[in-house]
Amino acid sequence: MADIESIAQSVDSLKKHFESHRYICSTQIATAVYLAYHLKKPILIEGPPGVGKTELAKTTSEMLSLPMIRLQCYEGLDESKAIYEWKYGKQLLYTQVLKEALDEVLDGAKGFTESVKRLHEFGDIFFSEEFLEPRPLLKALREEDGCVLLIDEIDKSDHEFESLLLEILSDYQISVPEIGTVKAAKEPPMVFLTSNNTREISDALKRRCLHLYIPFPDVELEQKIIQARVPEVSASLRHQLVSFIQELRGLDLKKVPAISETIDWARTLLLLHADALDPELVRSTLNVILKFQEDIENVESELHSITAKIRK
Amino acid sequence: MDRTLSNFIRSLRMADVRVSTAETLDAVEAVELVGYKDRKFLKESLALVLPKTADEKEAFNACFEDFFKFEDVSGEQKSGQDNDHPDDPQDEQTGEGGEGGSSDRQADEPARDSKKKKSKAKKPNNNLYQEETEADLGPGPMGEPSSELAQLLMANSKVELSMAMAKAGEATDVREIQIFTQKGLYARRIMDQMGLADLNQEISELREQTAITERRLGQELKRRRDWLREQVRDYVERQFLLNADVTGRKLREELLRKVKLSNVEHRNFRLIQEIVYKMAKKLTTLHSRRKKVFKRGQLNVPRTLRRNMSYDGAIFDLHWKSVKIDRPKVFAICDVSGSVASYARFMLMFLYSLDEVMPKVRSFAFSSDLAEVTDLFNRNKIEDAIAKVLRDYSGGSTDYGQALVDFRKHCMEDVDNRTTIIMLGDARNNYGETHAEILKEMYDRSKRIIWLNPESRLSWNTGDSEMRKYSAYSHQVEECNSLMHLERVVGNLLRQIN
Numbered sequence: 001m002a003d004i005e006s007i008a009q010s011v012d013s014l015k016k017h018f019e020s021h022r023y024i025c026s027t028q029i030a031t032a033v034y035l036a037y038h039l040k041k042p043i044l045i046e047g048p049p050g051v052g053k054t055e056l057a058k059t060t061s062e063m064l065s066l067p068m069i070r071l072q073c074y075e076g077l078d079e080s081k082a083i084y085e086w087k088y089g090k091q092l093l094y095t096q097v098l099k100e101a102l103d104e105v106l107d108g109a110k111g112f113t114e115s116v117k118r119l120h121e122f123g124d125i126f127f128s129e130e131f132l133e134p135r136p137l138l139k140a141l142r143e144e145d146g147c148v149l150l151i152d153e154i155d156k157s158d159h160e161f162e163s164l165l166l167e168i169l170s171d172y173q174i175s176v177p178e179i180g181t182v183k184a185a186k187e188p189p190m191v192f193l194t195s196n197n198t199r200e201i202s203d204a205l206k207r208r209c210l211h212l213y214i215p216f217p218d219v220e221l222e223q224k225i226i227q228a229r230v231p232e233v234s235a236s237l238r239h240q241l242v243s244f245i246q247e248l249r250g251l252d253l254k255k256v257p258a259i260s261e262t263i264d265w266a267r268t269l270l271l272l273h274a275d276a277l278d279p280e281l282v283r284s285t286l287n288v289i290l291k292f293q294e295d296i297e298n299v300e301s302e303l304h305s306i307t308a309k310i311r312k
Numbered sequence: 313m314d315r316t317l318s319n320f321i322r323s324l325r326m327a328d329v330r331v332s333t334a335e336t337l338d339a340v341e342a343v344e345l346v347g348y349k350d351r352k353f354l355k356e357s358l359a360l361v362l363p364k365t366a367d368e369k370e371a372f373n374a375c376f377e378d379f380f381k382f383e384d385v386s387g388e389q390k391s392g393q394d395n396d397h398p399d400d401p402q403d404e405q406t407g408e409g410g411e412g413g414s415s416d417r418q419a420d421e422p423a424r425d426s427k428k429k430k431s432k433a434k435k436p437n438n439n440l441y442q443e444e445t446e447a448d449l450g451p452g453p454m455g456e457p458s459s460e461l462a463q464l465l466m467a468n469s470k471v472e473l474s475m476a477m478a479k480a481g482e483a484t485d486v487r488e489i490q491i492f493t494q495k496g497l498y499a500r501r502i503m504d505q506m507g508l509a510d511l512n513q514e515i516s517e518l519r520e521q522t523a524i525t526e527r528r529l530g531q532e533l534k535r536r537r538d539w540l541r542e543q544v545r546d547y548v549e550r551q552f553l554l555n556a557d558v559t560g561r562k563l564r565e566e567l568l569r570k571v572k573l574s575n576v577e578h579r580n581f582r583l584i585q586e587i588v589y590k591m592a593k594k595l596t597t598l599h600s601r602r603k604k605v606f607k608r609g610q611l612n613v614p615r616t617l618r619r620n621m622s623y624d625g626a627i628f629d630l631h632w633k634s635v636k637i638d639r640p641k642v643f644a645i646c647d648v649s650g651s652v653a654s655y656a657r658f659m660l661m662f663l664y665s666l667d668e669v670m671p672k673v674r675s676f677a678f679s680s681d682l683a684e685v686t687d688l689f690n691r692n693k694i695e696d697a698i699a700k701v702l703r704d705y706s707g708g709s710t711d712y713g714q715a716l717v718d719f720r721k722h723c724m725e726d727v728d729n730r731t732t733i734i735m736l737g738d739a740r741n742n743y744g745e746t747h748a749e750i751l752k753e754m755y756d757r758s759k760r761i762i763w764l765n766p767e768s769r770l771s772w773n774t775g776d777s778e779m780r781k782y783s784a785y786s787h788q789v790e791e792c793n794s795l796m797h798l799e800r801v802v803g804n805l806l807r808q809i810n
Binding site for chain 1: 330332334335338341342345346352353356357359360361363364365366369618621622624
């Protein structure tokens with residue numbers, strides 16, 4: 001069990017621990033986690049795809065040795081998949097099995113009213129904890145020692161689902177009509193929400209969260225990331241490939257390469273035993289970093305000038 | 313509450329960053345946690361709590377740099393606080409420790425004293441401009457300064473000076489500065505407030521002295537006074553940028569919204585465009601909650617079974633696979649002939665910007681012949697699109713009759729009972745055939761026809777205006793010649809559509 005208290009005591013310590021888990025982050029990111037921990041607030045992370053939004057949550061859970069519970073959002077996600085559902089099969093099975101027992105209970109009861117009265121004495125056993133199937137949100141609240149709750153790609157869910165989240169985000173509790181309000185265990189979960197900004201997140205949700213925008217990293221940070229992730233790549237190649245990617249980001253492309261693409265590319269180059277970038281090598285591996293034919297064609301025409309520029 | 317923070321939030325709001333009360337409270341908590349000591353840390357923390365979009369973050373950065381320019385932030389915070397809530401019990405709770413408290417009491421006194429002394433000062437202010445230059449006395453021992461401001465200057469403490477400056481700034485309401493010509497005025501007021509009169513008197517008295525130490529002091533004070541004047545000017549400049557620039561802009565935007573579109577000067581087009589965009593954006597966020605109509609599709613067997621298990625397998629709660637349909641359909645027909653050209657530009661601009669809100673806008677432009685410009689809008693940037701439409705279609709003389717005939721020919725089929733048709737035009741038909749019967753047909757087929765006329769109601773039906781005939785077949789006729797009208801009309805429209 002990691003000592004959360006000491007890891008989260010300062011931004012620098014958080015940053016150091018992230019680094020030891022091979023997640024290189026800016027001070028901004030570490031500050032966000034620091035504030036989220038101390039103010040007990042969820043973080044809404046936005047940014048282009050592939051800059052490490054989901055990775056941040058994963059690394060945090062690893063670093064703090066907390067279990068991670070992940071809720072992947074999609075259109076049509078509703079409370080029966082996110083919060084709880086009744087175990088209908090079990091309920092059905094039990095009623096069948098218990099039919100006889102029920103007969104015994106009702107044995108000798110005169111009339112409808114008395115039968116119902118007797119049944120009432122047994123309470124709502126079929127709608128109790130045993131028949132409740134907790135889904136990610138409820139599970140996260142019930143974790144005794146806290147956990148990391150990742151609500152991934154919140155922008156893909158419906159508008160209504162956002163409203164559903166408001167209660168858990170502001171008060172760390174959920175109301176289940178049949179059971180009552182479930183409050184978080186003594187340590188509330190650390191909540192990370194990620195969004196790719198395919199639609200505007202409502203103000204009500206934003207208001208309850210810290211807002212972290214992760215942009216593409218600058219040359220220096222990206223080099224450090226590559227160094228941490230693909231340490232086998234030589235320093236000169238690392239410098240070249242990062243500058244190349246940075247150049248690409250300046251171009252007008254349909255989808256610019258993100259950090260994950262840079263890492264993939266570094267691995268590819270490693271596999272090909274390359275020690276410097278030349279136009280031919282880049283051309284043959286371009287499909288690792290660019291995902292649209294249109295973009296590839298665009299870049300190919302400028303390959304020579306870009307490679308010449310970064311080799312200087 | 314923390315006064316510095318609330319001032320900062322005020323300037324954030326000025327810079328179009330939306331900050332709610334809940335977020336303000338979050339910010340207070342964050343500040344309590346991180347304190348004012350580490351400027352970068354403070355900035356990054358607040359950047360997480362206050363701005364919530366990329367645009368807002370940018371505005372926040374600029375605002376923060378301007379606002380927290382003093383090297384010692386805690387100093388400014390303290391002085392600001394003391395001024396307005398001298399007995400604020402929460403004083404101790406704000407991030408800073410006890411040392412801030414004592415230093416600010418010191419700063420408090422000189423300012424208060426100087427206020428008292430100010431009335432006693434006999435010499436006029438402008439005395440300082442009559443001073444002659446004298447030979448530099450060089451470094452060496454100096455006498456003791458007597459007036460409060462002089463002591464402050466000689467103490468060489470930047471922190472206390474900025475505190476005194478901020479304090480004087482508060483007292484003179486520098487935050488109310490509106491236009492740039494006021495800058496000099498405020499700078500002088502702040503200097504006066506800080507005790508300039510006493511200082512000047514002291515300097516001139518010191519000059520009369522015979523002892524070299526005293527004269528040297530006088531010279532030094534004069535030098536520092538000039539330095540201080542520069543500092544104050546900078547301070548006012550920053551306050552102006554923080555508080556007035558945006559207000560000025562707000563003022564201008566406010567005016568532009570109300571002014572008649574035909575009177576908007578060319579140089580303001582860009583600003584208007586921004587306003588239009590902002591309005592559209594606002595309307596988008598208000599109405600983008602897409603209402604879905606669920607159409608019953610096939611039976612959803614797994615879901616039905618699952619849902620009905622609790623009824624012992626008896627299926628009486630059916631679930632369907634649903635099909636979502638986006639509903640609203642809008643046809644916008646815009647007159648771009650000479651008489652309404654100046655309005656048409658804005659109407660087109662607004663239609664273009666609204667594309668996001670109303671997913672199925674089909675736009676048409678005509679002066680005599682009608683043409684669909686939807687594609688042109690989709691393909692081009694806003695400026696190009698509008699320029700092209702105006703170039704291609706605004707030539708001929710107005711003929712509403714012909715336009716309606718064309719409309720019937722091309723798209724009458726597509727008009728159904730969910731369609732809203734917006735007509736933009738002055739209905740001035742050059743005494744030609746009106747073809748109002750086509751409008752009647754449209755009226756019967758569509759859900760609504762809204763006629764927006766840029767002329768004021770008084771001039772409707774005068775001369776060749778056919779408003780009377782056309783309004784008979786419109787569900788709603790509106791005068792629409794300023795952005796405010798436009799916003800209202802479109803807002804209502806969206807409410808009905810959604």
